[in-house]
Amino acid sequence: MADQLLHIEDLHVTVEGREILKGVDLTVDKGQIHAIMGPNGSGKSTLAYVLTGRPGYEVTGGKVIYRGTDILRLAPDERAKEGIFLAFQYPTEVPGVSVVNFLRTAYNAVHPENQKSAMQFRMYLQEKIDLLEIPSELVDRYVNQGFSGGEKKRNEILQMAVLQPELAIMDETDSGLDIDALKHVSAGVNKLATDEVGIVLITHYQRLLNYIRPTEVHVLIAGKVAKSGGFELAEQLEAEGYAGIAKELGLSEEELAEVEGSEVSV
Amino acid sequence: MTQTLTSDAVETLSADLGEPGWLAERRLQAFDLFEKLELPDPKGEEWRYTDVRRFDFSGFDAPVPTQSAPEVTADLADKGVIIADYQTAANDHPDLLKEHFFTDVPTDEHKFTALHGAFLSDGIIVYVPGGIEIAVPYEVFRDLAGGGSTFPHTTIVVGDNAKVTFVDRFRSESHERPSLCASVVEVTAGRGATVNYISLQEWGRNVHHFQTQRFTGHRDSTVRSLAVQLGSKFARAQVESVLTGEGSFSEMLGLYFADSDQHFAQRTLQSHAVPNTTSDLLYKGALKEVSRSEYSGLIKVAKGAQGTDAYQANRNIVLSEKAVARSIPQLEIEANEVRCTHGATVSPVEEEHIFYLMSRGIDRVTAQKLVVFGFFGDVLDRIRVPELREELARAIAKKVEGGQSLEVAS
Ligand SMILES: Nc1ncnc2c1ncn2[C@@H]1O[C@H](COP(=O)(O)OP(=O)(O)O)[C@@H](O)[C@H]1O
Ligand SMILES: [Mg+2]
Numbered sequence: 261m262a263d264q265l266l267h268i269e270d271l272h273v274t275v276e277g278r279e280i281l282k283g284v285d286l287t288v289d290k291g292q293i294h295a296i297m298g299p300n301g302s303g304k305s306t307l308a309y310v311l312t313g314r315p316g317y318e319v320t321g322g323k324v325i326y327r328g329t330d331i332l333r334l335a336p337d338e339r340a341k342e343g344i345f346l347a348f349q350y351p352t353e354v355p356g357v358s359v360v361n362f363l364r365t366a367y368n369a370v371h372p373e374n375q376k377s378a379m380q381f382r383m384y385l386q387e388k389i390d391l392l393e394i395p396s397e398l399v400d401r402y403v404n405q406g407f408s409g410g411e412k413k414r415n416e417i418l419q420m421a422v423l424q425p426e427l428a429i430m431d432e433t434d435s436g437l438d439i440d441a442l443k444h445v446s447a448g449v450n451k452l453a454t455d456e457v458g459i460v461l462i463t464h465y466q467r468l469l470n471y472i473r474p475t476e477v478h479v480l481i482a483g484k485v486a487k488s489g490g491f492e493l494a495e496q497l498e499a500e501g502y503a504g505i506a507k508e509l510g511l512s513e514e515e516l517a518e519v520e521g522s523e524v525s526v
Numbered sequence: 527m528t529q530t531l532t533s534d535a536v537e538t539l540s541a542d543l544g545e546p547g548w549l550a551e552r553r554l555q556a557f558d559l560f561e562k563l564e565l566p567d568p569k570g571e572e573w574r575y576t577d578v579r580r581f582d583f584s585g586f587d588a589p590v591p592t593q594s595a596p597e598v599t600a601d602l603a604d605k606g607v608i609i610a611d612y613q614t615a616a617n618d619h620p621d622l623l624k625e626h627f628f629t630d631v632p633t634d635e636h637k638f639t640a641l642h643g644a645f646l647s648d649g650i651i652v653y654v655p656g657g658i659e660i661a662v663p664y665e666v667f668r669d670l671a672g673g674g675s676t677f678p679h680t681t682i683v684v685g686d687n688a689k690v691t692f693v694d695r696f697r698s699e700s701h702e703r704p705s706l707c708a709s710v711v712e713v714t715a716g717r718g719a720t721v722n723y724i725s726l727q728e729w730g731r732n733v734h735h736f737q738t739q740r741f742t743g744h745r746d747s748t749v750r751s752l753a754v755q756l757g758s759k760f761a762r763a764q765v766e767s768v769l770t771g772e773g774s775f776s777e778m779l780g781l782y783f784a785d786s787d788q789h790f791a792q793r794t795l796q797s798h799a800v801p802n803t804t805s806d807l808l809y810k811g812a813l814k815e816v817s818r819s820e821y822s823g824l825i826k827v828a829k830g831a832q833g834t835d836a837y838q839a840n841r842n843i844v845l846s847e848k849a850v851a852r853s854i855p856q857l858e859i860e861a862n863e864v865r866c867t868h869g870a871t872v873s874p875v876e877e878e879h880i881f882y883l884m885s886r887g888i889d890r891v892t893a894q895k896l897v898v899f900g901f902f903g904d905v906l907d908r909i910r911v912p913e914l915r916e917e918l919a920r921a922i923a924k925k926v927e928g929g930q931s932l933e934v935a936s
Contacts, residue, residue, distance in 0.1 A: 312885050315877065340887035352882035356900025365896065366886035402900070403882075419886060 263289040265327060265427050265458040266311075272321035273303075273310050273483075280306045282483035283322065288427065291455040295469055295494060296462045298480035299502045304462045305349055307480070308431045312346045313339050326427065341370050345425030347416035349432040349462075354403040359415065360385060362403050363422050370423050388421040392448040410441035417448040428452070429460040434468035446471030466498040479505055482515040528587045531675065533557050535588035536644050543591060543613050546620070556633040556643030563637040575820040575852060576762060576791035581734070586675040586706045589647035596664045605658055612649025612679065622653060626681050630712040630740045638736040642677045642708040649679040652692060656685030656716065663691035663722070663911055668709075670733060672701025678709045684719040691722040691911065697757070700730030704759070711739040715747035717771065722750045722910060728921075729757035731786075737763045743803075745771030752909060753809075755782035755790045756921055766795035769803035780809030780840075781905050781918065783925045784817030784849070794823040794838075798864075802833040809840045810905045812898055812925070813849035822854040825868065829860040838868040843901045845875050845894065845926075895926045 266288040273281035280303045288294050298304050310317045311324065313336040324332050331339055354362070364381040376384060389396045394414050404412050413433050420428055430449065434442055449472050453459055461474060469477075469491070477493040478485045481502065486509050487493060497505060506515065529535035536557045540550040565581055566573040595611040608619060615623045633643030650666055668678045680694055696707060707729065715721045727735055735758045741749045755761050767776040782790050796805040811819050821840045842851035853870035875897055883893035899906075902922060909915045 314881055314885075335890070336881060336884040337887050337889050337893075340885055346885055348882070348885075352878055354879045354882060354897065354900060356903040357883075357896050362883065362886070362888075362896065365892060366883075366888050369889065369892070370887035423886065 263291070265290055266460075267325040268322070269325075270322035271307075271310070271319065271324060273306055274318045274320050275306060275316060279320070280483050281310070284480070284483070284485055286478065286485065288458040288460060290426070290458050292476065293453060293459045293461060293472065293474045295474035295477045296460060296480055297464070297466070297477065297494065297497060300464065302480045303483040304464075304480055305431055308346055308349075308429045308460075308462060311339075311429060312336055312344060337369065340366075340423070340425075343426035345420050345423055345428045347413070347420060347428065347430040347433050349435065351404045351407075351412040351416055353405045353407075355405055357403050359399040359401060359403055363399070363419060366419070367422055385422065388418060391451060392418055392421055393444065394418055409436040410438070410444075413437060413441070413445050414448070417445055417452070421448070421452055426456065427458050427460070429462065431462045432464060433461075434463055434465065442468065443471060466494050469494050481506060481511065486511070531583055531586055531588055531641065531645065539588060539591070539645060539647070545613070545616055549616055553644050553646070556640050559634050560637060560640035560644055563634075563640055566636050571822075571824070571856070572764070572793055575822050575854060578762070583641070583706070585673070585704065587671075587673050589645050589675050589677055590671070591647040592669065594648060594666050594668070595650050596666060602658070602660065606653075606655040607658060607660070608651065608653040609664065610651055612646060612651070615649070615651050619651070619653075622651060622683075626651065626683050626712065626714070627679065628710075628712075630714070630742060631710045631738050635738065638708045639710060639738060642679070642710050645675065645677045646679050647677045650681070652680075652682040652690065654684045654688040654690045657687050658685070659689040660691070663693050665693040666695065668694070668696045668707070670696075670698040670705045670707060670729060672732070673703030673705060675706040675708075678707070680709075680711045682711075682713045682721060682723065684713075684715050684721050686716040687718040688716065689720040692724070693911070693914070694723070694725045695728070696726065696735065697728040698730045698733065701732055704732045704734065705729075707733060707735045707737075709735075709737040711737065713739070713741045713749065715741070715743050715749050715774075717745045718747060719744070720748040720750075722752075724752040724754070724911070724914065725763070726754045727757055727761055727763070728754075729761075731757070731759055733758040733761075735761040735763075737761075739763065739765045741767045741776065743767065743769045743771060743774035743776055746773040747771060748775045748777075750777040750779070750910070752779040752781070753792070754780075754918065755784070755792070756925070758788065760789045760791075762791040762793070764793040764795075766797065767805060768795075768797040768799060769805065770799045772800050772802045774803050776803075776805040777908075778805065778807040778809075779905055779908055780807075780811070780821075781902060782809075782811040782819060783813075783922060784811070784819055785814045785925055785928070786817060787815070788817045790817075790819040792819070792821050794821075796823070796825045796836050796838065798825075798827045798831045798834040798836060800828070801831050803831070804835040805837065807838040808905060808908070810842070810902055811840075811851060812843045812845060812901065812922075813851050814845035814925070814928075816846070816848045818850045820852045820854070821870070822856065823868070824856040824858060825866050827859040827861050827864050827866065831861045832863040834861060834864040834866070836864070836866045840870045841901070842872040843875060843898065844872060845898070847874075891927060895923055898922060898926050
């Protein structure tokens, strides 16, 4: 219990009047890496957004307990200060705001007890850049503007390294990356995945899990965790696809249609 | 007993200043014009987007002249540099005054310039002879009392290959009684000369501000202007750059940030009268609460002005659903080998951007500040006086934070 970071119970979420999450349960302890896999549209990003407090995602039932307290009423910035971090599936471009300025502002907000001057922050940032082997010119550019897909994802990992969250949710950090970029990003995540951190790794494909080894695997189908297990579940998915799992679980026609309508290849 | 804006007040003012007869006469003629002229009609292009027909001149006190001309070092004075207030110039440099006051912006242009001609109260003339480059910017502070009026006039004449920077500040406390400022700026850059003119309008809240700025660029000259609007209740700035010499270049920057019920109107002109001239305009504004702004800008290329290169961009960021920004670009091109580009945008602060920043622990107001700074970044970067850049960054931050003092000084 002492190591419990996140506890989600029967979470129901509605977006624009449509129920997307239909009773999600999930518990993440420190030091664990949970993979959440699922077909497109199953609600993976919705889960990530609702954990970070994005406007427009209405919780209609259930609870989210983070380090013993209900966080659903907290604003996004307050959640970040509590140690929750989301690596976005589609990182946002913010014109005119440099990465370094943005990150220093964020760092000082999240770590008020350890404020850094511009120069101190530069040095701290450089350590993280070196650790993650990220091109250092990236941080003088405007946030995600003109970044390649790979650069955007690496910038997310850099932000995670700088802010040092306790719960990191990574939403398809692997998508759109070539194999080299994938290795880079995975190596970065592995360096940050200490015993003190819980990680929720959202992915559509199994291939990421060859580089970041999850401690548990969950399959999210039609807004529910349909099955949980260890790494072998990811392997089963690789072999049978989501349709195989759905059949095995005897999902309703409606739920199955959603799965079959989506991309299954790995 | 303070007088209002009457012809008696014109005579009192002239007598108080001990002006020569020809100046007194000119004031009265201007007042005559003021009485005859109607308020500008929004049917005309220049005032189309801002209807001032109901403007009431009756409540304002006549101006109290001040003398605020910056000092000229002995060294520069020896070289012939003159900076003088209107009264001093009238006595010591009458020819300069006759040649350059009201030549580019005549009193009969409209009702506000006519009133300005009658009550000109804080005139400054800057004369830099050919070849003299002055590195340190000159700075002038204009003030305005509650219920008062002021009619500042800035004339800058820069000789061939000379260089000067001038910062005109319009700043006052917020007073309960409305006040009026009608200002005129005339700038002439000689061959190969460089002039940087910056106007900072930071009046208190109940001020009505009308300004006409006109720049003339001779051959190979560079004229840079920056018009900042932050204060006042209503402010209209008309900024015109007239390139009359080949190879001349004009940079026109604008920065405005309106909050509460402020209303800013800006009209710009990029006039290319001869071949091979370049103008580059960037006006950027932010609006919050229930404020309004209008921008209308004309690029005018005369017949035969081949090789003109004109760029015009007006960008607005809107921080509230109730604030309204309008942007109207216009082109009038009578030459065929030209490059004219213009663009106008009005966009809200993207909630998407705010959420991304907040998801990293940054509170909403700070996130907005970052986004608004990011928005103004390219204008700020182009300001050549570094202290001013920082000062404006602070002013922008304060505007975003709100809590702008609306209190009224006694
Ligand atoms: N902001 C939104 N507005 C409208 N529909 C949304 C929004 N976010 C998600 N959805 C819908 O919710 C469902 C789940 O989407 P999402 O959580 O992005 O799935 P995943 O990440 O698993 O692909 C989809 O049908 C999607 O269209
Ligand atoms: Mg997704």
